[in-house]
Amino acid sequence: MQVKTCQSFIQIFRNSKISDLIEVFKQRTRMIKVKDNFKNMYVSDDLFCSLNCGKYEDQQHLLECLILKSTCTDILHNENSKYEDLYSDNTTKQIAVIKLIGNAMRKREEIITRRKQ
Numbered sequence: 811m812q813v814k815t816c817q818s819f820i821q822i823f824r825n826s827k828i829s830d831l832i833e834v835f836k837q838r839t840r841m842i843k844v845k846d847n848f849k850n851m852y853v854s855d856d857l858f859c860s861l862n863c864g865k866y867e868d869q870q871h872l873l874e875c876l877i878l879k880s881t882c883t884d885i886l887h888n889e890n891s892k893y894e895d896l897y898s899d900n901t902t903k904q905i906a907v908i909k910l911i912g913n914a915m916r917k918r919e920e921i922i923t924r925r926k927q
Contacts, residue, residue: 826901826905830905830908833908834896834904834905837869837896837908838896838897840869842869842911842915843915844867844868844869844871844872845858845860845867846866846868847869859875859877860918860922861877861878861918861921861922862877863875863876863877869893869911872911872914872918873888873891873892873893873907873910873911873914877921878914878917878918878921881917881921882913882914882917884910884913885910885913885914885917888910890906891903891906891907892907893907893911895907896911
């Protein structure tokens with residue numbers, strides 16, 4: 811994998827929104843709120859899905875979670891974006907996958923909030 815400088819990273823996204831650039835950075839550096847990214851915040855055996863689907867909760871899981879797929883149609887019907895696209899050199903694919911992961915995170919938070927009520 812080729813190491814890119816910050817300047818070349820920004821250059822790739824010169825036609826994108828700043829918010830998309832920030833989101834790509836957060837997701838590529840595993841700074842989004844999933845249990846695997848912040849293991850020290852959880853008891854070691856509590857790294858499973860917050861929605862209780864029984865699977866390990868990492869970023870990729872957001873696109874694979876059966877509970878999210880059953881409630882979020884863009885994840886269920888997604889055939890074009892793959893998690894691996896986040897690390898590709900194709901800006902269009904990166905933007906598509908960050909938006910999909912963002913939608914999954916919002917839907918996950920909605921479900922968690924609803925369950926608490």
